[in-house]
Amino acid sequence: MSVSCLQPSVRRALAAFSAAGLLTLTGCGTLGDEPSSAAAPPGSGQPNPGGGAAPVPTTEKDWKSVAGTLGHTGVLMDKTVYRVPLPRKDLKVTSHSVDVKPGLALGGYAAFAKYGDGTMLMGDLVVTEDELPKVTDALQKAGIEQTALHKHLLEQSPPVWWTHIHGMGDPATLAKGVKAALDATSTPAASPPPASQPPIDLDTAAIDSALGRKGTADGGIYKFTAARKDPVTDGKHILPPGLGVTTGINFQPLGGKKAAINGDFVMTADEIQHVIQALRKGGIDLVEIHNHTLNEQPRLFYMHFWATGDGAALAKTLRPALDATRLAAPKR
Structure with missing residues (x-):
């Protein structure tokens, strides 16, 4: 707390204690408990005085059981x-007469990071309205939290929902829980990447x-991902951008240099109105404007958007x- 923000009578009392050598007055921040701006370097696994431990380094081999359980290979x-x-390549979704490609708005994911006290799971599953109750039951049975449920498109056919997930524990167990949720959907098996980009x-x-x-x-979509400048934590762990705490902007070509754009901005509360x-x-x-997680610090909000038009003009x-x-x- 800043001393200048205190009531005058309180400031006078603190000044008297200071003059007597019983108290040292600090500037803005918590008296006697100033936060440190120094963060542990990513991958160090060391505690961060500002609010969390960094994830520890891993290799592709460390995640072999996760990939095997999910039937989908990830990227480190x-x-x-x-x-x-x-991705929900099985779904044929339209929004405002646009045939939505999986990479524009139907790309679910599961992300894993290892910490000293266990492995963290964060992700976003794309499910139809009919699949949603079964997915919810499977996640709850596996002990995986649902931290958000919302839509990324204004108008859509068929109705599709996006549910964010979170878990902490053994990676193989977490992967089994995600697989149970996927089995409650028609999410297709992994397919090899194309030999060349469309x-x-x-x-x-x-x-x-x-x-x-x-x-x-x-996959025919032009994508941008941008991370926050300042560290994001859950109070115990630093959350690297790959877990999903980023801004994403996607352009789907519609012909004639035109595009449909969709994605979301990650924002603090004071940034929302400006965006x-x-x-x-x-x-x-x-x-939509909503949260994706429950206890991140600083508190983050995500704003999803939609438009069609000239791609370069939309970018401006x-x-x-x-x-x-x-x-x-x-x-x-």
Whole structure:
């Protein structure tokens, strides 16, 4: 707490104690318990005075049992997060007359990170309205928490829901719980990646320039992912970006350099209205504002959006919204 924020009578009393040598007055922060801005380096596994332990380094081999149980191979990110994509390639979803590709809005995932006290699971499962009750029952039976339930599209046929999940424990046990939930859906088995990426009918150079970042072609979708600048924790563990605490922007080509855009901004409470204003100034629709997890610090909110139009023009509208949030500088 800042001394300047206290009532005058309290300040006078504290000053008297200070003059007597009984108390040292500090600046803004908690008296006698100033937070440290130093964070443990990612992958160190060491406690962070600011609020959590970093994940420990792993290898692809460490996650072999997880991949085998899920029947889907993941990608090891920054040597700490094993992220398994779970796209709903079986679903034929339309929204505002757009045939939604899995990479635009139907890409579920399960991400795992190892800490000194166990393995953390975070993820997002894409389920139909008919599948949702069975998925919920399977997750609850496995002891896996559902931390959010919402939609990512304004209008859709058939109805689809997105449920965020969280667990802590043995990785093989967590994977079995996720597999039980997947078995309650029609999520298809993993398929090998295409030999080459489908063409992206967009001015990707102009989009990159407008957003100040380099996108990635993935299954016919042009994607951007941006992490927060400051560390995110759950109070005990540092949550690396690969677990899902990021901004995601996806462009699906519609022909003639036009695109459908969908994704979500990760924001603190004080950033929300600025992002709304930036998006609406360019005619981009809001879909949802919600949380994905239960106890992250700082408290984070996610804003999903939708629009169609010229890809480069949409990117120019998205840039002020990006700049209204505290994001890490893009990797060069």
